[in-house]
Amino acid sequence: MKGLGVGLIGTGYMGKCHALAWNNVASVFGDVARPRLVTLAEVNAGLAAEKARELGFSRSTGNWRDLLNDPEIDVVSVTTPNAFHPEMAIAALEAGKHVWCEKPMAPHFQDAVGMRDAARRAGRVSAMGYNYIQNPVIRHIRRLLDEGAIGTANHVRAEMDEDFMADPAAPFYWKSEASSGYGALDDFAVHPLSLLFALFGHVESVVTDMVKPYATRPLKEGGARQVENHDIASTLFKLQGGISAVLMANRSAWGRKGRIALQIFGSRGSILYDQERMNEFQLYLADGRAEEQGFRTVLTAPHHRPYDRFVPAPGHGLGFNDLKTIECRELIAAIGGEKAHLIDFEDGLRMERSVHAMARAFNERRWVSVSELED
Numbered sequence: 001m002k003g004l005g006v007g008l009i010g011t012g013y014m015g016k017c018h019a020l021a022w023n024n025v026a027s028v029f030g031d032v033a034r035p036r037l038v039t040l041a042e043v044n045a046g047l048a049a050e051k052a053r054e055l056g057f058s059r060s061t062g063n064w065r066d067l068l069n070d071p072e073i074d075v076v077s078v079t080t081p082n083a084f085h086p087e088m089a090i091a092a093l094e095a096g097k098h099v100w101c102e103k104p105m106a107p108h109f110q111d112a113v114g115m116r117d118a119a120r121r122a123g124r125v126s127a128m129g130y131n132y133i134q135n136p137v138i139r140h141i142r143r144l145l146d147e148g149a150i151g152t153a154n155h156v157r158a159e160m161d162e163d164f165m166a167d168p169a170a171p172f173y174w175k176s177e178a179s180s181g182y183g184a185l186d187d188f189a190v191h192p193l194s195l196l197f198a199l200f201g202h203v204e205s206v207v208t209d210m211v212k213p214y215a216t217r218p219l220k221e222g223g224a225r226q227v228e229n230h231d232i233a234s235t236l237f238k239l240q241g242g243i244s245a246v247l248m249a250n251r252s253a254w255g256r257k258g259r260i261a262l263q264i265f266g267s268r269g270s271i272l273y274d275q276e277r278m279n280e281f282q283l284y285l286a287d288g289r290a291e292e293q294g295f296r297t298v299l300t301a302p303h304h305r306p307y308d309r310f311v312p313a314p315g316h317g318l319g320f321n322d323l324k325t326i327e328c329r330e331l332i333a334a335i336g337g338e339k340a341h342l343i344d345f346e347d348g349l350r351m352e353r354s355v356h357a358m359a360r361a362f363n364e365r366r367w368v369s370v371s372e373l374e375d
């Protein structure tokens, strides 16, 4: 069986992560044809050639449009800054390629609608890079919720904190531009939001506050530039099924490195999870003698599938890049016509609708129903 032909656009943080996944997926899972790493695109031919050598692609180009007419390419990974996603994803779909696009879909809601519509028209697979839903721990939490292990879930607290923008002296870059989106919401809060979607279904209404801790950031070439979006956001949610949720996101939180924490409270117990300790979760069940009740820590093990595909020993742990490899396997399943655990452009648009409702709630200082945002 011929493996999928892959085109990759961008080789930064996420581009390398996609490239590792495409390189590893056949070896890890053992049940798919090895993808063919055909062409890598970067901003210029020199960088593209260097990265193609490093990441194992046969060809390279300084013009991403070269990927579109190449019949050897079946699927395109879009890992460029947010503002490029609509143009690149739509062009790839229109060229008949499947698309694996990094989050968020687009800074503007109507562009995200355009991406969803392009996927519908093309009839190709469209997948978003919401890797955290792939953690075997999250999959197991979903199972616990489905089985009613903690009774009826009634409240969720979600937090996402990192400190990559905590230093006021850190130079201005694309993440602080309005053209890249709302900052803390679509750059950041979308990750815990993807977990809320994966675990609880859709958002019904929201109210949001946002904060800009630093008004300006220094420019590398000297001087300073106005920060155009917000680094901190707090949202109250009403979720499908009457569950209430709180989501707090801060990309300028000194000391936090990769926190995506969930506290899920139910009528018979609670579940705690934090991405900084991504190989474990805590479970509290209100049964047995009160004297012995307490949170217990469960470490991931081969029975938390697909952990078993990476390592046979319990408690040894997966890493961030492994989540992308799992996402890649799901994408290959979807392309093969199998049922897959992915956020596609249809679900991605539902998430975008929530994000834009959050921004509208902040701008208009009121609760906003997600249904106010029409396609």
Ligand code: NAD
Pocket (backbone or CB within 6 Å): 009, 010, 011, 012, 013, 014, 015, 041, 042, 043, 064, 079, 080, 081, 082, 084, 102, 103, 104, 129, 130, 131, 187
């Ligand atoms: P980055 O700045 O590290 O990398 C972006 C890359 O795109 C760079 O290599 C840049 O040279 C390249 N690029 C820019 N314009 C290009 C063009 N016209 N043609 C070809 N290449 C071009 O950024 P990043 O942190 O990797 O973020 C990229 C995307 O990934 C963003 O949308 C971001 O939101 C998302 N992201 C997702 C996760 C996740 O966990 N899923 C984590 C971080 C970032």
